[in-house]
Amino acid sequence: MKFVFLMDPLETVIFEKDTTLMMMLGAHARGHEVYYLPKDGISLIEGKVCFHAIKVIPQAVAHMPFKEEHTAHLSQDDIHAVFVRPDPPFDEQYLMNTWLLDHLPGRIAVINSPSGIRTVNEKVWASQFKKITPPTIISANKEDLTDFIAKHKNVIAKPTDGFGGQNVFHIEKGSTNTNVILETLSDRYNKAIIVQKYIPESKKGDKRILLLDGKILGAVLRLHEEGEHRNNFFAGGKAMPATVNANDRKIVGILRPHLQKLGLYFVGIDILGDYLIEVNVTSPTCLQEMNRLYNLKLEEKVIDFVEKLIK
Secondary structure (H helix, E strand, O other): OEEEEEOOOHHHOOOOOOHHHHHHHHHHHOOOEEEEEOOOOEEEEOOEEEEEEEEEEEOOOOOOOEEEEEEEEEEOOOOOEEEEOOOOOOOHHHHHHHHHHOOOOOOOEEEOOHHHHHHOOOOOHHHHOOOOOOOEEEEOOHHHHHHHHHHHOEEEEEEOOOOOOOOOEEEEOOOOOHHHHHHHHOOOOOOOEEEEEOOHHHHHOEEEEEEEOOEEEEEEEEEOOOOOOOOOHHHOOEEEEOOOOHHHHHHHHHHHHHHHHOOOOEEEEEEEOOEEEEEEOOOOOOHHHHHHHHOOOHHHHHHHHHHHHHO
């Protein structure tokens, strides 16, 4: 079968971290043809989706993870699965690609569903589940934001479209940097941002749980560096073994029917203490870290699932 991976440029892949690379290796190991699709490589021609892609052979070689074989012009009639894997932000190009992929026939497996990705902003969507998320405000209004900080005293502020711990700030009531942080994140109060009550358990790390079709695939604890409050691996966080507890399973159980209904098959959720913080649907990561910690090959389960989805 032909598997197409819509993703960031091949040269940006970080060999020891990239989850997409592991999926490509898993697909290749099963005998599937693997194609790299750049973000500008999709066309809709007279109602039919076409791809300007490059056939690649992924390999577990740090200095050369891909062998590029040849360029390929594929139509929707040629392929069996599309993996939507560009990193956030969910910008105009990302949005356009989801609109184009909406035209694919139902026989083609798309991981994740374009309409599902459009529906679920990774930081905003979770806020509807008020019983399992911390007190949160999403606003561009200065008075609302400062009132929220005055009430909760200790908060985390972040953009609605960031990833990898970028532009995440810890603010305590009375901090002389509060106004400049809010002004910067909100583009002088012209863009909505997220402020959440600080969860003290974050000092012990946050838990990333990967879900496959709403079921737990694996979990890892991300622990921040000394002098840092962000646990993300891109911000220097360290991978540690994680135990999935009853509260985690309760959160997953609440999310499962919503994710399945939206066609969001491969999802990463972030949990701090007892609270759900984010639901990552664009290009969830941490599969490599889980593989190393537990001596697993979780990409095999992902490819298993996609093959069954196709059939």
